[in-house]
Every structure is written in structure tokens, then in C-alpha cells.
Amino acid sequence: ILRKRVVVLGGDGIGPEVCQEGVRVLKAVAERFGHEFIFDHQLMGACAIDATGDPLPEKTLAACWQADAVLLGAIGDPKYDNNPAAKVRPEQGLLKLRKSLGLYANIRPVTAYDRLLEHSPLKKDRIQGVDMLIFRELTGGIYFGEKGRTGDGAAFDQCTYTREEIARVAHRAFHAAENRRQKLTLVDKANVLETSRLWREVVQEIAPQYPGVVVDYLFVDNAAMQLILNPRQFDVLLTENMFGDILSDEASVIAGSLGLLPSASVGDQIALFEPIHGSFPQAKGKGIANPIATILSAAMLLEHFGLQAEADCVKEAVDNALERGVLTPELTSGVPYTTEQVGSFIAYGV
Amino acid sequence: ILRKRVVVLGGDGIGPEVCQEGVRVLKAVAERFGHEFIFDHQLMGACAIDATGDPLPEKTLAACWQADAVLLGAIGDPKYDNNPAAKVRPEQGLLKLRKSLGLYANIRPVTAYDRLLEHSPLKKDRIQGVDMLIFRELTGGIYFGEKGRTGDGAAFDQCTYTREEIARVAHRAFHAAENRRQKLTLVDKANVLETSRLWREVVQEIAPQYPGVVVDYLFVDNAAMQLILNPRQFDVLLTENMFGDILSDEASVIAGSLGLLPSASVGDQIALFEPIHGSFPQAKGKGIANPIATILSAAMLLEHFGLQAEADCVKEAVDNALERGVLTPELTSGVPYTTEQVGSFIAYGV
Ligand SMILES: CC(C)[C@H](C(=O)O)[C@@H](O)C(=O)O
Ligand SMILES: CC(C)[C@H](C(=O)O)[C@@H](O)C(=O)O
Numbered sequence: 001i002l003r004k005r006v007v008v009l010g011g012d013g014i015g016p017e018v019c020q021e022g023v024r025v026l027k028a029v030a031e032r033f034g035h036e037f038i039f040d041h042q043l044m045g046a047c048a049i050d051a052t053g054d055p056l057p058e059k060t061l062a063a064c065w066q067a068d069a070v071l072l073g074a075i076g077d078p079k080y081d082n083n084p085a086a087k088v089r090p091e092q093g094l095l096k097l098r099k100s101l102g103l104y105a106n107i108r109p110v111t112a113y114d115r116l117l118e119h120s121p122l123k124k125d126r127i128q129g130v131d132m133l134i135f136r137e138l139t140g141g142i143y144f145g146e147k148g149r150t151g152d153g154a155a156f157d158q159c160t161y162t163r164e165e166i167a168r169v170a171h172r173a174f175h176a177a178e179n180r181r182q183k184l185t186l187v188d189k190a191n192v193l194e195t196s197r198l199w200r201e202v203v204q205e206i207a208p209q210y211p212g213v214v215v216d217y218l219f220v221d222n223a224a225m226q227l228i229l230n231p232r233q234f235d236v237l238l239t240e241n242m243f244g245d246i247l248s249d250e251a252s253v254i255a256g257s258l259g260l261l262p263s264a265s266v267g268d269q270i271a272l273f274e275p276i277h278g279s280f281p282q283a284k285g286k287g288i289a290n291p292i293a294t295i296l297s298a299a300m301l302l303e304h305f306g307l308q309a310e311a312d313c314v315k316e317a318v319d320n321a322l323e324r325g326v327l328t329p330e331l332t333s334g335v336p337y338t339t340e341q342v343g344s345f346i347a348y349g350v
Numbered sequence: 351i352l353r354k355r356v357v358v359l360g361g362d363g364i365g366p367e368v369c370q371e372g373v374r375v376l377k378a379v380a381e382r383f384g385h386e387f388i389f390d391h392q393l394m395g396a397c398a399i400d401a402t403g404d405p406l407p408e409k410t411l412a413a414c415w416q417a418d419a420v421l422l423g424a425i426g427d428p429k430y431d432n433n434p435a436a437k438v439r440p441e442q443g444l445l446k447l448r449k450s451l452g453l454y455a456n457i458r459p460v461t462a463y464d465r466l467l468e469h470s471p472l473k474k475d476r477i478q479g480v481d482m483l484i485f486r487e488l489t490g491g492i493y494f495g496e497k498g499r500t501g502d503g504a505a506f507d508q509c510t511y512t513r514e515e516i517a518r519v520a521h522r523a524f525h526a527a528e529n530r531r532q533k534l535t536l537v538d539k540a541n542v543l544e545t546s547r548l549w550r551e552v553v554q555e556i557a558p559q560y561p562g563v564v565v566d567y568l569f570v571d572n573a574a575m576q577l578i579l580n581p582r583q584f585d586v587l588l589t590e591n592m593f594g595d596i597l598s599d600e601a602s603v604i605a606g607s608l609g610l611l612p613s614a615s616v617g618d619q620i621a622l623f624e625p626i627h628g629s630f631p632q633a634k635g636k637g638i639a640n641p642i643a644t645i646l647s648a649a650m651l652l653e654h655f656g657l658q659a660e661a662d663c664v665k666e667a668v669d670n671a672l673e674r675g676v677l678t679p680e681l682t683s684g685v686p687y688t689t690e691q692v693g694s695f696i697a698y699g700v
Contacts, residue, residue, distance in 0.1 A: 081541070081567075090433070091541045119477045119577050142492075142509065146545040152675060154512040155548035159492065162504040189592075191441045194497040198505035217431075224600035225608075228471050244540075246596055249575035258575075 002035045007067040010044040013279025014289035015073025020341025021291030022071055023300040028347040029310050045075030045090040055093025069301050072274035093267055099139050102267035105169045106136040115322050119256030127254050132234040135173040136244025140165040143241050159193045166202040171182045173238040174210040180183025183235035185216045186207030187223040187243055229252050257331055262297035271304050273297040287338035290328040292318055295346055352385045357417040361395040363629025364639035365423025371641035371693025372421055372648040377692040378697040379660050395440040396617050397426030405443025411450055419651050422624035452617035455519045456486040460601045465672050469606030477604050483586040485523040485595025488615055490515040493591045512544045516552040523588040524560040533585035535566045537573040537593055577601050607641025607681055612647035621654050623647040637688035642668055645696055667699030
């Protein structure tokens with residue numbers, strides 16, 4: 001029996017709605033398996049700016065440090081986009097949270113669900129059986145380098161990586177590959193970038209510690225093609241922060257719906273779980289958001305707690321919902337279910 | 351009647367073979383329309399390293415400056431990859447050539463050919479009618495910023511953009527949009543990068559000079575999805591060097607074959623034309639390389655010379671080859687034609 005504290009950051013747009021379903025499912029798991037999960041709701045993102053002026057209030061960060069894990073909905077509001085002059089932006093809260101909590105490895109499984117292949121823009125024969133895990137470095141690179149303007153109005157962003165930053169996420173990726181199909185693909189631009197050459201060096205140094213794992217190297221431009229041309233070739237894909245942002249979103253189209261894909265962002269102390277979709281402000285409050293990505297993120301959270309049976313139970317309940325056609329509008333031409341109905345069906349099934 | 355000098359850089363792998371067909375077609379055009387094209391073959395890439403130790407010998411660069419345009423095959427050899435310690439690499443020649451000749455705008459048309467839709471990994475209904483033009487900034491950004499190692503073994507790459515670097519390529523993109531469907535999409539990461547915020551500022555400043563053009567902004571991660579989910583939404587896509595490298599290769603999968611896609615790299619003085627595919631060393635000398643991307647690059651070269659009728663004539667001859675099934679192996683399950691046969695068929699048709 002486990003007692004765990006989970007901070008819930010609903011965030012903006014559809015974030016709170018999908019989090020509610022994630023929490024519903026976690027409560028059902030706690031009840032069925034006799035655990036105790038304490039949920040602590042806090043502000044982050046545009047809602048936090050509106051309430052406090054700060055996208056990541058001190059109180060939120062302190063609560064995260066008290067917790068065993070964080071469940072995040074989504075952040076972002078159009079009123080802060082397209083305004084290069086905006087001094088405070090919701091994204092800053094997310095980036096600061098990742099950095100402060102030391103969440104250096106972002107992990108995204110990309111799976112083609114047989115039942116949903118028809119929803120993918122890719123042809124069935126290309127994607128059937130796709131099962132990859134993307135490791136994106138999350139607290140380094142050009143996201144966190146020095147940036148600014150020079151006297152003559154030019155702008156700059158610095159990309160930096162240390163050996164340690166590369167090694168720690170690489171070890172996690174190798175470790176995952178050992179427990180999967182034993183293949184790791186490093187994606188970089190080593191023919192142009194010095195940081196990429198360091199990535200290659202460090203990965204080549206580490207590789208002998210994982211003798212079973214076959215290591216492969218791809219340039220990022222080629223990887224962007226290969227993900228579409230032949231996604232089955234990938235098992236574990238490892239890459240730096242900016243490339244990972246682009247490639248993991250690109251890879252998400254394989255699954256047919258953004259609404260299905262979970263993610264984990266882990267560090268040495270604490271971990272955060274979130275759907276990969278955004279805050280979709282247009283859909284807010286309409287009951288049409290797909291809660292499955294958040295529910296599968298909650299399943300990853302359970303795995304992180306060491307609760308594999310509980311996680312499997314959630315995944316089976318999700319499969320069952322997909323199989324029975326308990327689907328939100330983007331996945332069905334029949335009568336759709338609401339966000340809450342899908343969440344309740346899955347919670348009931350655990 | 352025109353007299354023009356064209357430097358031909360066959361390069362490595364299949365580069366020389368496909369260039370030969372591009373030259374064959376240009377010669378046929380010269381004959382039919384009464385122009386005089388002088389071809390000057392020079393070394394660049396791995397072949398230049400092997401012959402002179404330098405991927406871009408002075409002689410080659412000087413010849414380019416004497417020319418009216420450059421036709422490039424492809425560069426790159428596996429013996430220089432995966433070797434982070436290699437001091438001289440073929441790519442350095444290409445990057446130096448772009449920088450020296452001031453080729454700041456890389457232009458790639460992406461078109462879905464009805465006849466080849468079945469070869470695309472994307473479903474037909476997603477890609478039918480796709481017709482976009484990608485403008486990638488080619489001589490700035492992280493490719494050309496300061497890079498190196500710090501004392502403690504960290505690596506860095508600096509991304510810098512000046513207003514002028516952004517403005518000159520943006521003007522070309524706006525101008526192209528005016529002559530097309532009047533839509534320009536700027537792709538950046540303005541929610542994270544200072545250089546991206548400068549791109550947005552400069553594009554917003556320039557936009558009023560093109561009142562007919564509707565400007566749209568997309569974050570690069572979202573663009574990577576949209577290119578696959580709904581590529582028809584794009585008319586002119588404008589972006590910085592690194593993002594353009596990734597997105598233009600990603601977009602190339604739409605066409606069903608890399609072997610069909612041409613590109614132009616233009617500056618204020620001279621322009622270079624090349625297929626977007628690589629040097630495919632495995633295919634070298636086998637007669638299986640598709641010369642069409644190079645032939646269509648030659649058509650772009652003709653347009654650059656102001657020879658629109660001649661360019662149209664080449665494009666029609668290419669369409670005819672596709673229609674009649676005069677295809678290299680990757681595009682047919684029937685009896686394939688060789689590189690030279692496809693080139694000759696098209697040359698004969700102009
Ligand atoms: C919101 C944004 C800063 C963020 C990122 O680029 O990391 C998002 O795109 C993501 O991938 O989580
Ligand atoms: C070979 C490499 C340096 C080059 C680039 O990244 O620009 C290539 O990928 C391209 O797109 O022309």
C-alpha cells in the first residue's frame with residue numbers, strides 16, 4: 001500500500017478538463033488497489049499570470065518539491081502569442097519548472113494503435129506495428145542558453161551542452177533500449193554543429209557499457225524523413241532539446257491523434273507527466289477534449305511509482321475504451337462521447 | 351539568343367551521373383532555342399578533398415564567380431561520416447560555397463504529382479493538390495555562428511541573425527507569395543528563441559509592403575505536424591536555416607520520391623541549382639539514380655536566366671516521362687529505365 005502526493009497543474013484551455021479525468025482514473029486505481037493518493041491543485045501558465053502575474057508562482061514550485069510527482073494538463077493562451085513584446089509568457093513557467101525540478105529527460109512513447117490506423121495521415125502499411133520511445137533532452141541546449149540582442153539590433157541564442165548533460169539522458173535512453181528491442185538511434189547534426197559532435201562523442205563513449213544495444217546515428221534532416229518513410233525502424237530515439245521538440249511532435253502524427261499521446265519528464269528527484277497536446281483554447285469547456293493522453297500520462301506516473309500492475313490496468317481500460325468505440329469526436333464519425341464520459345468509462349474499467 | 355556560362359559541380363556518389371543528364375537537357379534546350387551554354391566542370395566535396403585536400407578548392411570558387419549559374423549534383427561520402435574527429439569534411443565545402451557566393455535564399459518547391467501519389471507514405475486525400483514553396487535562409491543562423499569547446503569540455507554553437515539577413519530572404523518570400531496564392535507562413539520558435547522573436551518582428555515590419563499577402567505564424571514543432579496533417583494549407587513557407595533544413599526534408603516525403611525535388615539557392619549576384627537528394631554512394635555507377643530532380647533544377651536555372659518558355663518546355667518533357675512511365679526503379683514495379691535513358695528521353699522531348 002502506497003501513500004503518494006501528486007501536484008496537479010491543470011493549466012490553461014482544456015488542461016483542467018483532461019486533468020480532471022486523469023485524477024478520476026488515479027482515484028479509481030487508489031480505491032481498487034488500496035493506495036492513498038493526495039492531490040494538490042496548483043496554478044501554472046496563463047491562469048497563473050492572470051491570478052498572480054507570474055506563470056510559475058513560488059507557491060506552485062514549493063508544492064511540486066513537496067510532491068512525489070506532478071500531473072500537468074497544458075499551458076498557453078493565444079493572448080500571449082504573436083506578441084513579441086510580451087514580457088511574461090505562459091511558456092516561461094513551463095521552462096522554469098523543467099529547469100527548477102531538474103527534469104532533464106522527456107520521454108514520449110509513440111505507438112500506432114491498430115484500431116486507429118485509419119485516422120493517421122500515413123498509409124497503414126507504413127505505420128502498423130510502430131512502437132518507439134523518444135528521449136528528448138529537456139533542460140539544456142538552445143532553450144536555456146544565453147540569449148538577447150546586440151547593440152546593432154541583431155539577436156542571438158546560444159546552444160551549449162556539457163558532457164554530463166548529455167551522459168545522464170543518454171544513460172536513461174540506453175537503459176530503456178536494453179529493456180526493449182536493443183536499438184538506439186542518436187539524432188544530431190554532427191556534420192554542422194559542434195554540440196552535435198559532442199553528443200556523438202559522449203554516446204560513443206557510453207555505448208560499450210550497453211553491449212547488447214546497437215547504436216545508430218542519423219542527421220536530423222534525414223531523421224525527419226525517416227520518421228515518415230519508415231517509422232518502424234526506430235526503437236529508442238535519443239536527441240537534444242530543440243530537435244526533440246520538432247521530431248517528437250512530427251512523430252505524433254503517426255498515432256492518428258494527438259489526443260492519445262502521453263509523456264513523462266523525469267529527473268533524479270521528481271517526475272512530471274503530461275499529455276503532449278496543447279491547451280486548445282477553442283475547445284475549452286465543450287467536453288470534446290480527448291482525456292486519453294492525460295490518462296496514459298497518469299499510467300506512466302503509476303509506473304514511475306513502481307506500480308506496474310496498476311499501470312497495466314489503466315492501459316487495458318484505455319484499450320477497452322478504444323475497442324468499444326468510447327471515443328471523443330475527433331476519433332469517430334459515430335455519436336461521440338464527452339471528455340467526462342470517456343474518463344468515467346476508463347475509471348470504471350480499472 | 352543567350353550566351354551563358356554554367357559551372358557544373360558533379361560532386362560525389364550519384365552526383366556526376368545526375369548532373370550529366372541535367373547538362374544533356376540544357377544542351378538540348380540550347381540547341382532547340384538557339385542559345386549558347388558553356389559548361390565548366392569543377393571539383394567540390396569528397397572528390398575535391400581526395401584530389402586536392404580541400405572540399406572547395408580556390409579554383410572552383412573562382413570558376414563559380416566567372417559563371418552565370420552553378421549546377422550541383424550532390425556531395426558527401428560515408429568515409430567522412432561518424433568520424434567526429436575528421437578535420438576536413440565534404441559539407442564544409444558546400445557551406446563555404448553558399449557563404450562565399452552569398453546564396454542566402456534556398457528555395458524548394460514541393461509538389462504532389464498526381465501520377466505518383468501512390469508512392470507517397472501519406473494518404474492520397476491529404477496530399478493531392480499540394481503545391482508549396484519553401485524559403486529557407488541559407489547563410490546565417492546556427493550554421494555559421496561561432497562554435498567550439500570551452501575549457502571544461504562543453505561544446506557550444508551560437509545562433510545569430512541580423513535584421514538584414516532576415517529582411518532580404520523575407521522580401522524574396524513575400525515577392526514569391528504575391529505571384530502565387532498570396533499566403534506566407536513564417537515558421538519559428540518565438541515562444542523560446544530570441545532570434546525567432548526578431549524574425550517575427552522583421553516579418554511583421556515588412557508585411558505592410560505586401561498588402562495582398564496574408565501572413566501566418568507557426569511554431570516549428572506545430573509546423574512539423576501540420577506539414578503531414580494538412581500540407582495543402584501551405585503556399586509559401588519561410589523559415590531560418592536550421593528549421594528549414596529539417597522541414598524541407600520532411601516536406602519532401604510528400605512528393606513520394608526524393609528523386610523528383612529540385613532546389614535553387616540564390617543570392618544577389620549568382621545562383622546555384624541542385625537536386626535535394628544526397629550523394630547515395632550505394633547507388634553510384636549503377637544507372638539507377640533518378641535524374642529528374644537535377645533536370646528540374648536545370649529548369650529552375652533556365653527560369654533564373656529569364657527563359658520561362660524554355661523552362662516550361664523542360665517541365666513538360668518531365669511530365670511526359672512520368673506519364674509514359676519512363677521511370678527509374680524506385681518509381682516503378684515494371685521494367686525500369688536507366689538514369690541515362692530517362693535523361694535522354696527528356697532531352698529528346700524538349
Ligand atoms: C510550450 C513550449 C515551450 C514547449 C517546448 O518547446 O518545449 C512545448 O512545445 C513542448 O514540447 O512541451
Ligand atoms: C550537407 C548539409 C551540410 C546540408 C545542410 O544541412 O544544409 C544538407 O543537409 C542540405 O540541406 O543541403
